Amino acid sequence: MRDLIDIWVTCQTWIFETFVVPVLFRFELMEWYEPGFKAVEIVMLGVVQILVIALGMRFFEKRWPLERVPNDNLAAVDRTYTILNKLGIVPLAVFAVSYPITNEIEYVVRALGYAPPRLEQIVPWLHDNALASFLLYFVLYDFAAYWLHRAQHGFSWWWALHSLHHSQRQVTVWNDDRNHVVDDLLMTLALAVFSQFVGVQPDDYILILMIGRLIESWSHANVDVSFGRIGERLIVGPRFHRLHHALASPAERHIHDHNFAPVFPIWDMLFGTAIYDGKNRPTGVDDPVVDADNGRGWIGQQVTVLGRFLKALVPRPMRGPFQPGLRPPAE
Amino acid sequence: MNRLAVVASLLVLAVGAARADTVLVLNSDEASYSVLSRSTRTERLRLPVGREPHHLVFSPDGKEVVIGSTVTNELLILDAQTGEKRRVVRDIVDPYHLGFSPDGKWLVTTAYRLDHVDFYHADSFKLVNRVFIDGLPSHLVFDAESKTVFVTLQETGRVAAFDLETQAIKWNVTVGKAPAGIIMLPDNNRLLVALTGQDNVVVLDPKDGKVTTSLKTGRGAHNFWPKGDGRHWFLSNRVENTVSLLDTHEMKVVGTIKVPGGPDCMDLTPDGKELWVTQRFLRRIAVVDLAQMKVVTSIPVGKSPHGVMMLNAPAPPAATPPVRAVSSTGAKK
Numbered sequence: 001m002r003d004l005i006d007i008w009v010t011c012q013t014w015i016f017e018t019f020v021v022p023v024l025f026r027f028e029l030m031e032w033y034e035p036g037f038k039a040v041e042i043v044m045l046g047v048v049q050i051l052v053i054a055l056g057m058r059f060f061e062k063r064w065p066l067e068r069v070p071n072d073n074l075a076a077v078d079r080t081y082t083i084l085n086k087l088g089i090v091p092l093a094v095f096a097v098s099y100p101i102t103n104e105i106e107y108v109v110r111a112l113g114y115a116p117p118r119l120e121q122i123v124p125w126l127h128d129n130a131l132a133s134f135l136l137y138f139v140l141y142d143f144a145a146y147w148l149h150r151a152q153h154g155f156s157w158w159w160a161l162h163s164l165h166h167s168q169r170q171v172t173v174w175n176d177d178r179n180h181v182v183d184d185l186l187m188t189l190a191l192a193v194f195s196q197f198v199g200v201q202p203d204d205y206i207l208i209l210m211i212g213r214l215i216e217s218w219s220h221a222n223v224d225v226s227f228g229r230i231g232e233r234l235i236v237g238p239r240f241h242r243l244h245h246a247l248a249s250p251a252e253r254h255i256h257d258h259n260f261a262p263v264f265p266i267w268d269m270l271f272g273t274a275i276y277d278g279k280n281r282p283t284g285v286d287d288p289v290v291d292a293d294n295g296r297g298w299i300g301q302q303v304t305v306l307g308r309f310l311k312a313l314v315p316r317p318m319r320g321p322f323q324p325g326l327r328p329p330a331e
Numbered sequence: 332m333n334r335l336a337v338v339a340s341l342l343v344l345a346v347g348a349a350r351a352d353t354v355l356v357l358n359s360d361e362a363s364y365s366v367l368s369r370s371t372r373t374e375r376l377r378l379p380v381g382r383e384p385h386h387l388v389f390s391p392d393g394k395e396v397v398i399g400s401t402v403t404n405e406l407l408i409l410d411a412q413t414g415e416k417r418r419v420v421r422d423i424v425d426p427y428h429l430g431f432s433p434d435g436k437w438l439v440t441t442a443y444r445l446d447h448v449d450f451y452h453a454d455s456f457k458l459v460n461r462v463f464i465d466g467l468p469s470h471l472v473f474d475a476e477s478k479t480v481f482v483t484l485q486e487t488g489r490v491a492a493f494d495l496e497t498q499a500i501k502w503n504v505t506v507g508k509a510p511a512g513i514i515m516l517p518d519n520n521r522l523l524v525a526l527t528g529q530d531n532v533v534v535l536d537p538k539d540g541k542v543t544t545s546l547k548t549g550r551g552a553h554n555f556w557p558k559g560d561g562r563h564w565f566l567s568n569r570v571e572n573t574v575s576l577l578d579t580h581e582m583k584v585v586g587t588i589k590v591p592g593g594p595d596c597m598d599l600t601p602d603g604k605e606l607w608v609t610q611r612f613l614r615r616i617a618v619v620d621l622a623q624m625k626v627v628t629s630i631p632v633g634k635s636p637h638g639v640m641m642l643n644a645p646a647p648p649a650a651t652p653p654v655r656a657v658s659s660t661g662a663k664k
Binding site: 002006010013016017021025028037107127128130133199 | 360361362363379381382383402403404419421445446467485486508509527528550551569570572591592593611612613614631634635
């Protein structure tokens with residue numbers, strides 16, 4: 001194990017000292033020295049994630065596919081999303097915008113004399129049990145992510161962004177990162193602020209993101225695999241999450257407003273949004289304007305969906321009778 | 332029965348010797364500190380400690396070790412003889428770097444991420460004042476009379492001097508890019524500041540912060556540790572991956588040691604023959620043989636090892652406050 005760690009940190013140090021440090025030193029950014037080193041690790045972990053997806057998860061998709069995939073081109077743009085995200089390019093842009101905001105929030109809160117309670121202060125036992133502490137923070141983080149996901153579906157302006165994620169007709173392991181950058185920014189801001197207030201430490205935060213996103217990639221897999229009756233109630237798997245991507249039908253107009261949980265399905269079970277019926281449904285969105293995302297590349301999707309989002313921000317009385325890409329009124 | 336007594340006595344002696352042999356290393360990117368054996372050069376234990384511990388100091392009476400746990404806003408207090416945990420002091424906000432004034436009355440902490448310097452009564456840990464100041468307050472040092480504490484501000488490239496009694500800022504001056512480590516020389520008339528954004532250290536006049544001298548050392552000049560003779564100091568150069576030996580009388584570099592992996596905090600073995608240096612990036616601590624002036628071994632520890640402390644080590648020189656781990660570019664955690 002130690003040999004692996006040594007190989008890992010030797011690579012990380014070489015990349016950092018060869019490519020990153022000269023830039024930081026030249027542009028007087030040495031206060032970012034330690035974060036820069038961590039960023040290199042995030043990119044390296046991203047490469048590992050891509051390999052796990054491309055070699056591991058894709059093996060299951062090819063061996064035990066749930067749906068036949070007639071045209072793999074549809075998933076090509078999703079691979080672009082995955083690479084841009086896992087290699088830290090989109091996260092870096094999101095971080096550059098969100099960090100000053102979250103930092104200022106923390107600064108103001110502390111300046112007002114409020115120190116957010118840490119879980120360790122409420123449950124001192126957690127001080128000496130790093131694994132239990134990590135798992136508890138993971139569960140709390142997932143709880144917040146569940147409610148934010150419901151908000152993505154519940155607000156028409158947010159759905160205008162999030163519908164991009166649902167527009168894919170061929171849901172595969174590459175689908176998880178298919179999000180608009182503004183959607184990524186909103187989620188990052190909300191989850192980062194939440195994490196600050198419950199006391200998730202930065203390194204745990206990164207680990208939670210890594211593990212969580214890998215589980216979420218797997219939950220998008222086009223596979224006929226189940227964790228079993230108990231297992232699929234403990235952790236989100238492909239069958240559970242595929243229903244969330246189901247194409248609405250006249251009989252099930254809000255089928256995709258179920259099974260929201262990112263990692264732990266307990267939230268759907270507790271709040272009445274879980275469906276375990278074992279049926280396989282086609283995936284996608286029953287709105288032709290949103291469905292047209294499938295014909296676009298990364299830039300085309302980003303531009304189009306931004307327009308959709310801006311239209312959705314127009315107050316309802318000022319809109320026309322029909323706004324393509326917005327959610328239909330509730331039944 | 333006698334044999335049992337002898338065996339028991341030997342065991343007690345062995346345990347005592349093992350404890351006297353202890354080195355503490357703070358794994359700043361983990362929630363842990365490593366307990367190492369100096370003689371066997373191995374990690375004996377890895378124990379939990381809050382979140383993101385960076386620096387540690389001896390208490391004024393030398394009987395305890397105080398570790399700042401930044402993310403949990405706490406101090407962890409250890410027995411200085413055994414390294415065992417004694418208690419936790421809560422509501423010490425973001426104690427990144429910390430130090431007790433030489434007269435033992437004040438504990439001062441820098442909240443690196445939250446931009447404030449806190450002044451506590453050392454005996455009760457009661458907060459006296461919190462002074463907000465821009466620029467990532469990083470490292471601190473006191474003057475010999477315990478009248479002033481000097482704090483480096485990494486982001487703004489400044490050093491600020493605070494009056495301990497009033498906590499008022501006496502001066503706040505620009506010194507160079509990313510100042511980090513800071514020491515007061517035994518004459519109590521010269522401050523040395525390491526510039527991590529450059530390749531040198533500067534000498535300041537403690538009266539007004541005026542830069543009087545500059546000495547080139549290596550890129551990423553960062554942190555000091557005394558050799559113990561009142562004249563020579565070690566300085567880690569994080570970017571250059573070296574440790575310089577400075578002669579502060581002549582103000583020149585008299586030796587350079589190659590230490591890979593972003594060398595940071597240091598401490599000397601009690602016999603003065605070895606310098607132990609944390610290698611932040613490699614998750615190791617390097618052992619430097621000072622006769623050969625080279626790394627002879629490197630011991631695996633936890634992630635991003637930062638502060639290091641030899642227990643049972645000799646007291647530092649009189650004019651050097653008992654800050655045992657003066658370091659870090661810190662950077663946004």
